[in-house]
Amino acid sequence: MKRLITLAIVGGLVYGAARLVMAKKAEWEGLTEGELRSKLDAKLAGRVPDEAVDQIKEGVVRQMQAMGRLRDDETRSDDAGVGTVEAG
Numbered sequence: 001m002k003r004l005i006t007l008a009i010v011g012g013l014v015y016g017a018a019r020l021v022m023a024k025k026a027e028w029e030g031l032t033e034g035e036l037r038s039k040l041d042a043k044l045a046g047r048v049p050d051e052a053v054d055q056i057k058e059g060v061v062r063q064m065q066a067m068g069r070l071r072d073d074e075t076r077s078d079d080a081g082v083g084t085v086e087a088g
Contacts, residue, residue, distance in 0.1 A: 030071050031070060032070065032071050034073060040056065041053070
């Protein structure tokens with residue numbers, strides 16, 4: 001019985017940690033490059049020297065772009081211009 005309770009507690013902790021990681025990941029996904037840089041500035045201010053902040057931001061932006069997790073800076077629809085006729 002003691003082993004079952006321990007297993008349940010450990011399982012609950014693992015589940016809680018996984019949910020926390022997923023929530024943090026979702027918080028950073030879908031940002032534009034400018035939003036990401038601003039958020040990194042706020043997080044790193046005072047913790048990391050200014051010279052290192054720029055290098056960290058560049059690395060994070062590159063990785064997020066490579067993974068396809070950044071939104072385009074432009075807000076445009078995919079079907080922009082479809083079905084329009086220019087008079088002329």
